[in-house]
Amino acid sequence: MAVPKRKMSRSNTRHRRSAWKASVPTLVKTVVDGKTVYSLPHRARVVEDSQGTPLFLEYKGRKVADA
Template sequence: MAVPKRKQSRSNTRSRRSQWKAEVPTLVKTVENGRVTYSLPHRAKVVTDSQGTELYLEYKGRKVADA
């Protein structure tokens, strides 16, 4: 395991941590049966019935897993 040779100052620690930034996810807009839905690209989406019950996960039009 890597162990530092000497203590790192507060300013160095905080400036290093300040470089991490959250990114806004890119959403894809799709229209299905008159409803506009937003989803993340390259991710499986949940298919629901008319009452909102989750049925299964779908990716590229194929069923990939049970919900």
């Protein structure tokens, strides 16, 4: 395990930590049954029935897994 040779100042520590930022995910807008749905690209979509019960996972119009 790497061990620092000298103490890192509080200013340098905070400056280093502040460089890590969370990025906003890119969403893809699709229209499903007349409703606009935003989803993450390259992810399976959960197909639900009219009551909201998850039925299966779908990717590019194909069933890929049971929910």
